[in-house]
Amino acid sequence: MELEGLVIKCVGGFYTVNTAQEPVICRARGRFRKEGVSPCAGDRVRVQRETDGSWALSEVLPRKNHLVRPPVANLDRLFVVASLRGPAVNLALVDKTLAVAEINHIEPVVVFTKTDLDDPGPLLEIYRLAGIKCCKVCAQRGEGIEQVRELSAGRVSAFLGNSGVGKSTLLNALFPGLGLETGEISRKLGRGRHTTRHVELYPLPGGGYAADTPGFSTFDLERYRLTDKEQLVRGFREIERFSKDCRFTSCSHTCEKGCAVLKAANEGKIAGSRIENYGAMYQEIKGVKKWEQKSKHV
Numbered sequence: 001m002e003l004e005g006l007v008i009k010c011v012g013g014f015y016t017v018n019t020a021q022e023p024v025i026c027r028a029r030g031r032f033r034k035e036g037v038s039p040c041a042g043d044r045v046r047v048q049r050e051t052d053g054s055w056a057l058s059e060v061l062p063r064k065n066h067l068v069r070p071p072v073a074n075l076d077r078l079f080v081v082a083s084l085r086g087p088a089v090n091l092a093l094v095d096k097t098l099a100v101a102e103i104n105h106i107e108p109v110v111v112f113t114k115t116d117l118d119d120p121g122p123l124l125e126i127y128r129l130a131g132i133k134c135c136k137v138c139a140q141r142g143e144g145i146e147q148v149r150e151l152s153a154g155r156v157s158a159f160l161g162n163s164g165v166g167k168s169t170l171l172n173a174l175f176p177g178l179g180l181e182t183g184e185i186s187r188k189l190g191r192g193r194h195t196t197r198h199v200e201l202y203p204l205p206g207g208g209y210a211a212d213t214p215g216f217s218t219f220d221l222e223r224y225r226l227t228d229k230e231q232l233v234r235g236f237r238e239i240e241r242f243s244k245d246c247r248f249t250s251c252s253h254t255c256e257k258g259c260a261v262l263k264a265a266n267e268g269k270i271a272g273s274r275i276e277n278y279g280a281m282y283q284e285i286k287g288v289k290k291w292e293q294k295s296k297h298v
């Protein structure tokens, strides 16, 4: 017998697959390892019943997108969660995460949390200029929750952000009944930053799924397929938009004469932090390439 389903979690090599019948817990067939495919949460898969009655994950259906770390596939939305204070916002990390989402064709939303602690206004302006959807929430006061709920309803979403930004608090406020551990409790249980957390999709009331995932605290560009500096503009939608008017088609938008992107930035049409973070990533990718080329000659 064969069934189709959705992988909602993977722990220690065991996959939980939601099917039209009961959920199935199974291992993946050995050939996946040989082929270098690693099924993950969010994958649509086929499971087959073995002669001994157990189930095996036999096929991963084509993915519309796939992130390597955290391992999750087929996302409709990526919520990039950042707190205004404790910890303070790291815009370089936010922009890298957004670039990963854009390049992988996942619609991003930035969520600024803990708005009781600071004014989110200037940050909202950066992303308003970029044309990226933004939400501000204060889980304690219950503000902004409704908007995030609407944006995630009926979709498969991941909530990504560093430890302590308030992801679990937000998800619990959004979907009472999820019962995710937050703050002190999770740290006491050792779910802090020293333990690797798996990705789990939680079914939402009213349809869809949400995953609470650790953020990218260290960024390995290659793992996110961000190794092509010419492609980097696809990760910054407003830069891509203005780049159509650059004098040179090979423009890197970092220093060239006749660069429409730098002109727009000077005129305040693109936020300074976005240009800076684009430039830093551009240099980083160039560095990776040089290093790769060098290592080939050794």
Ligand SMILES: Nc1nc2c(ncn2[C@@H]2O[C@H](COP(=O)(O)OP(=O)(O)OP(=O)(O)O)[C@@H](O)[C@H]2O)c(=O)[nH]1
Pocket: 113, 114, 115, 116, 117, 137, 138, 139, 140, 141, 161, 162, 163, 164, 165, 166, 167, 168, 169, 170, 181, 182, 183, 184, 186, 191, 192, 214
């Ligand atoms: N002041 C304030 N604190 C908040 C708010 N939301 C969450 N917190 C606090 O921030 C701390 C971290 O919240 P969590 O929800 O555990 O954060 P997390 O992002 O899930 O963290 P990890 O589980 O470590 O990944 C907790 O002590 C929360 O009470 C908020 O809107 N305002």
Ligand SMILES: [Zn+2]
Pocket: 243, 246, 247, 251, 252, 253, 254, 256, 258, 259, 260, 261, 262
């Ligand atoms: Zn340019």
